[in-house]
Amino acid sequence: MSTGTTKLDVVVSDVVPVNELVTRFHFRRRDGELLPTFSGGAHVVVEMRDGDRTRLNPYSLMGSPLDTREYTISVRRDDVGRGGSLFMHRQVEPGLDMVISYPVNLFSLDLRARKHLMLAGGIGITPFMAQTAQLAGAGGNFELHYTCRTASLGTYADVLQQRYGNRVRLYHDDREERIDLERLLSSQPLGTHLYVCGPAGMINWVRDRAAALGWPPETVHFEHFAAPQPGAPFDVTLAVSGKTIRVGSQQSLLEAIEAAGVDPPYLCRGGVCGQCETNVISCDGKFIHNDHWLSEEDHRSGCKIMPCVSRFEGKSLVLER
Amino acid sequence: MAAKTIISRPVYGTLSPQPGKHHLFIADAEGALAITDMAGKAPAGFFDGAEIVFVPGREGKHVAALEALQPVQLHVAPSFASLLPRLKQTLTNAHMGLRLYLAGTEGLIGQAMQAALEAGIDHTSMQTEHRGSLARRMQCVHCKGITENVTTQPALCAHCGLLLLVRDHYSRRLAAFQGVCINAEDRSEIPPMEEAFP
Numbered sequence: 001m002s003t004g005t006t007k008l009d010v011v012v013s014d015v016v017p018v019n020e021l022v023t024r025f026h027f028r029r030r031d032g033e034l035l036p037t038f039s040g041g042a043h044v045v046v047e048m049r050d051g052d053r054t055r056l057n058p059y060s061l062m063g064s065p066l067d068t069r070e071y072t073i074s075v076r077r078d079d080v081g082r083g084g085s086l087f088m089h090r091q092v093e094p095g096l097d098m099v100i101s102y103p104v105n106l107f108s109l110d111l112r113a114r115k116h117l118m119l120a121g122g123i124g125i126t127p128f129m130a131q132t133a134q135l136a137g138a139g140g141n142f143e144l145h146y147t148c149r150t151a152s153l154g155t156y157a158d159v160l161q162q163r164y165g166n167r168v169r170l171y172h173d174d175r176e177e178r179i180d181l182e183r184l185l186s187s188q189p190l191g192t193h194l195y196v197c198g199p200a201g202m203i204n205w206v207r208d209r210a211a212a213l214g215w216p217p218e219t220v221h222f223e224h225f226a227a228p229q230p231g232a233p234f235d236v237t238l239a240v241s242g243k244t245i246r247v248g249s250q251q252s253l254l255e256a257i258e259a260a261g262v263d264p265p266y267l268c269r270g271g272v273c274g275q276c277e278t279n280v281i282s283c284d285g286k287f288i289h290n291d292h293w294l295s296e297e298d299h300r301s302g303c304k305i306m307p308c309v310s311r312f313e314g315k316s317l318v319l320e321r
Numbered sequence: 322m323a324a325k326t327i328i329s330r331p332v333y334g335t336l337s338p339q340p341g342k343h344h345l346f347i348a349d350a351e352g353a354l355a356i357t358d359m360a361g362k363a364p365a366g367f368f369d370g371a372e373i374v375f376v377p378g379r380e381g382k383h384v385a386a387l388e389a390l391q392p393v394q395l396h397v398a399p400s401f402a403s404l405l406p407r408l409k410q411t412l413t414n415a416h417m418g419l420r421l422y423l424a425g426t427e428g429l430i431g432q433a434m435q436a437a438l439e440a441g442i443d444h445t446s447m448q449t450e451h452r453g454s455l456a457r458r459m460q461c462v463h464c465k466g467i468t469e470n471v472t473t474q475p476a477l478c479a480h481c482g483l484l485l486l487v488r489d490h491y492s493r494r495l496a497a498f499q500g501v502c503i504n505a506e507d508r509s510e511i512p513p514m515e516e517a518f519p
């Protein structure tokens with residue numbers, strides 16, 4: 001079994017629609033024991049068995065790390081994605097047995113910080129639900145700035161404001177409310193750490209501004225799970241296992257490798273952790289890199305690929321797997 | 322540059338201009354040359370947002386070279402102790418985006434870093450460059466007294482008088498190397514004292 005992908009047998013204990021796009025799922029252990037401890041920012045990979053097809057998608061845990069009787073995740077419905085969120089919304093009901101991974105944290109708080117400044121966009125709010133609960137329990141100093149499209153799509157905005165009052169600031173796109181990022185970033189006390197989770201455009205914008213304003217890179221934390229993108233089918237030869245496989249248009253390369261009975265390493269399945277990095281032995285065609293792990297140089301070299309999110313278009317591809 | 326022996330032994334780099342609008346330099350003696358060398362690589366207008374705090378030391382050189390960089394402020398102080406209250410004040414009022422550059426002797430870098438750590442800056446976020454004397458600030462692990470400018474191995478504790486082995490074991494919190502009694506078993510055994518940190 002791959003590193004960090006030990007499984008937990010759980011049962012869906014509750015399914016709660018939060019708004020028109022987001023539904024919350026609660027999991028408990030089937031044996032009634034407590035779930036493993038986690039820290040704010042951790043995610044689990046949820047296995048979705050949909051007929052003969054298995055999808056594995058990462059979701060941030062959003063409950064309080066102080067309560068391990070259940071895990072909760074919130075899933076935003078994506079009507080044009082590869083179907084994982086639709087499966088969760090349509091087929092998952094209370095009482096269903098499911099399998100999830102142990103929690104893994106690739107977006108943890110730096111507890112040496114004097115202050116935690118959090119910027120959330122849309123469904124990117126979920127890891128902050130857990131982080132704020134963790135910090136509030138320990139008397140931590142934080143401030144959360146949350147941008148959502150409309151008030152009704154401001155998932156958990158009400159809960160957060162109720163819990164933390166003016167430590168939570170909301171910005172609604174439809175009311176033309178915008179974060180004054182320049183001012184916000186220029187007025188933080190020394191020892192502040194910055195955390196961003198949201199759409200890629202927002203993360204890039206915040207990281208760029210923070211860097212330009214002199215925030216040291218080690219004080220800026222971000223998480224963006226890239227969802228594997230659908231694309232044209234392609235063939236791959238796995239040199240080590242001696243197999244040739246076809247990656248379907250709705251399948252990720254990692255999923256296709258797994259479906260062929262090969263057990264490659266992975267952790268996040270969202271192009272951020274680096275576990276699935278795979279060497280390219282030869283290729284004739286072009287890569288569609290979607291990860292946040294490899295450097296631009298690696299991308300250009302064509303020597304490496306992150307099969308959890310990236311694809312290929314062309315005549316032939318041979319991987320060291 | 323000092324050699325790395327054990328993990329706590331600080332390693333220093335070469336100052337390089339960081340992005341941002343506010344830059345605070347703290348330097349002593351030949352540390353000024355690290356700043357002037359770096360200035361060559363700095364973008365235009367860099368020193369419009371820079372403040373330099375400088376302890377010239379015994380030779381009293383390099384003040385003019387720093388003036389020529391035209392920083393917003395150049396503050397010349399007779400000793401680190403004399404500039405510390407002002408430094409603490411500056412750090413308390415500072416915001417994220419302030420970049421810190423420390424250059425000169427280990428004693429100065431260590432003590433300025435200590436003040437910055439207390440203000441919440443991570444040591445990995447500071448630029449450091451060692452220039453000049455290798456003299457060490459040493460804490461006697463027995464009486465806890467700090468002896469400044471230790472250049473010999475072994476060295477005498479200025480407080481309790483024990484003869485101490487100056488270790489490479491460094492404490493960022495104390496900004497000092499650890500000194501441990503070298504002849505605890507037999508005080509009459511006096512190893513020769515050599516100039517080790519000129």
Ligand code: FES
Pocket residue numbers: 265266267268269270271272273274275276277291293306307308309
């Ligand atoms: S599994 Fe994490 S980068 Fe691919």
